[in-house]
Amino acid sequence: MPEGHTLHRLARAHQKSFAGQELEVSSPQGRFVEGAEWVTGHVLLRADAWGKHLLHRYDNGAIVHVHLGLYGKFTDQPVPMKDPVGQVRMRLVGRDKGTDLRGPTRCEIFDESDVDALVARLGPDPLRRESDPDKAFHRIHKSSVAIGALLMEQDVVAGIGNVYRAELLFRHGVDPFLPGRKLDVERWSEMWVDLVDLMKLGVRRGRIVTLRPEHDSAASRGPGRPRSYVYKRTGLPCRICGTPIRTQDMKGRNLFWCPTCQAD
Template sequence: MPEGHTLHRLAREHQRIFAGAPVRVSSPQGRFEAGAALVDRRVLVRAEAWGKHLLHHYEGGRVVHVHLGLYGKFTELPLPMGAPVGQVRMRMVGAETGTDLRGPTACEIYDEEQVRALELRLGPDPLRVDADPDRAWRRISKSRTAIGALLMDQAVLAGVGNVYRAEVLFRHEIHPERPGVEVTAAEWEAIWADLVTMMAVGVREGVMHVVRPEHDNGDPAYAKDRPRTYVYRRTGSACRVCGTPVAGSVMKARNLFWCPTCQSS
């Protein structure tokens, strides 16, 4: 599933190419036909992201809410776009370019009250300038739940997925099963600051750079065209710092990765 930096990158791109002008919005697939009709030919006021949610605010107060889920993807296309290919849930056509959305978990119309309700149920997003990390800390510092699970709980912290979870805990030598109540305030401040920095790089570069330069060598990345990771998808491989085989298990139905030596407590 795309992590928060992907949605913020999309929001910036959609702001750049669509905002400030009327947008043609349609649903070639038909599943978003009624919603598309409500915003078609209206001016896109702004595009923003909160965690893994993308919000297109149109004049008149209508908002298109998109959650990509596991399979959702936007494909930017030059004009004229031509006939839709595959199951296009939403097509947006601007003055100079367009984009097709396929396979999202959600593509729906929200009003401002629904947007506010979404914001209230999401934790702070490290990529938002209005984020309050203390909101997350208040929950983490009182919880016996493992920090590895808390970081993935979107009600605690918005936008962090499995890669950032695994890597930020490694970078701060914290075992993913340590209870939140045993994480110190200083450790949380360092985790938050690191997420802000790493995720901002993800927005800028379009990929997650999580390995420090002095460790960016040895085994290749877990997949083609992806930067190296410390532990994510490296079960059994040597830790890039200490050489211990990386461990793997499952936490709340998601794969978990850590170094038993570097993250011993």
């Protein structure tokens, strides 16, 4: 599933390509016909994101809410666009560019009250300036659930997925099985600052980058070698201590960690 940096990058791209234009919006697949009728012919005012949620705001007050889920994807092409291929949930056509949305978990019309309800049930988003890390810490500190599981809950931190979860915990030497209530506020503050920087870098680069320069050697860039500390490196030696990286299921997702470097 795309992590939060991907949605913020999409929002920036859609803002650049479509904001200020009257868009032709359709649903070739037929599952978003009524929603498309609400916004077609209207001006897209702004595209933004909160966590893993993309929001397109139009001049008539309608907001298109998209959650990509596991399989959702936008595919761009120049205008005039070719005939739709496959199950296109939503097609946007602007002056010079168009984009097709396929396979999202959600594509629906929201109003401001719906957005407020969405934001209320999400945790702070590291990529939004107004986000308060204390809100996340409050939820973490009162829980006995493992921090590795808590970081995957979108009502704790919005936008974190499996990669950022694994890499952030490693970078700060945190045992993923540590109960949330045992994580101190100083360490959480350091983790939050680091997470903000990592996700901003992900937006700029268009991919997740977690290796510090001193650990990103030419050998780490070979074919089939994950450029990460622990994510998808099961059985490979830890880049810091040489201990084999371990993995196990944690609430339905593969957890990766170094049992030596993450003993605290």
